[in-house]
């Protein structure tokens with residue numbers, strides 16, 4: 001057991017879409033956490049519907 005103060009955060013998951021994609025693993029980008037399928041390089045030109 002560690003006594004380090006931790007916030008109760010959920011594990012990182014893809015924030016793309018609404019409702020969220022939620023896929024894991026996700027990587028952190030300037031626009032948020034994105035999974036491999038929704039990384040900015042792929043979704044940059046498309047806007048969310």
Ligand SMILES: [Zn+2]
Nearest residue numbers: 014021035038
């Ligand atoms: Zn995703």
